[in-house]
Amino acid sequence: MASGKFIPLARLTCRSGRSPLFATRRYLNTKTAPSLYAARAHVVGARTGHVDGENLKVDLTMAKALGGPDDKSKTNPEELFAAGYGACFQSAMNAVAPSLGLKMPKDVEDSIVESTVHLVGSMKDLDMGLRVELVVKVRGLDKESLEKIVHKARQVCPYSRATKDNVYTVVRCETM
Template sequence: MATAIRTSTLRPLARARPRHAFRTTTQTPPRHAPARRFLNTETAPVLYSAHAKVVGARTGHVEGDDLNVDLTMAKSLGGPGDKGKTNPEELFAAGYGACFQSAMNAVAPSLNVRMPSAKEDSIVESTVHLVGDMGKLDMGIRVELTVKVKGLEKEDLEKVVAKAREVCPYSRATRGNVDTRIEVVKVE
């Protein structure tokens, strides 16, 4: 004999389940189940390798194959904030923004969305915040991306951003470990 479950018994469980909606403010978008990933990063073929040699930590110098930059400690962290020099957070912000924008361009055709051809009509502004407590050496980062694309409907842009978030290597590397907030801005 089958046991019947009363729907009134299930209602509290259904109400307890969180409901998410994609927001286009600086709030964190919903954590969608990541797309099934078949790539094993341990054994996948190498497409490109970047190498950097750092001497002198946050106040030192970085050299790479095509990189030659001096570092400075940001003023807000007690350093001089020397003009013409950079820091790890700026480098990470630049890398994440460029990678995310490339992911947007790569996924747009699969969504039947045409990205603008003029470079200045598609902008990703990225901010990397160093957060935590320096005294206790308990620090992390938080990321904010602002995506501005001219000529796309906001709905189409949101689809592109959501898909880019699934495939961008930086987004994949930081998923579940770094709070990343994306704001989508429609530009006329």
């Protein structure tokens, strides 16, 4: 409204439950958007089974904290989610940095995302969910620049978008 144009009050009516003073963000319609890539997995045996994918063969085990054996040669769904989220978030950071006039470091060791996925709730009550912590460490950027990259990455990372408003996620930035 700062433009000085007259806008009828009826057009200011909030249709989305949001204040009309804030622009509505357009979201990707994931139901109809073209698929860029599809990953498939064949799972047998649940948390103590095996996963096969086009480029993946993984044996699963119940985490020791959940009563499973301490088998370091196997993984679990939470570790797989943590790995996927961390890799996806780091890719989003690399993708958005140039749009902000910033450069991510070229050496892969100078940009690290440590992701922790917590299985929370009660197994007994069958009331479980996830909580995520991401620690982003980058060498060669000041904290303000890193925070700008992380803020924008949270808006475009497919994992961040998929978990928004239903998985409590904390992202912490550290310069190295």
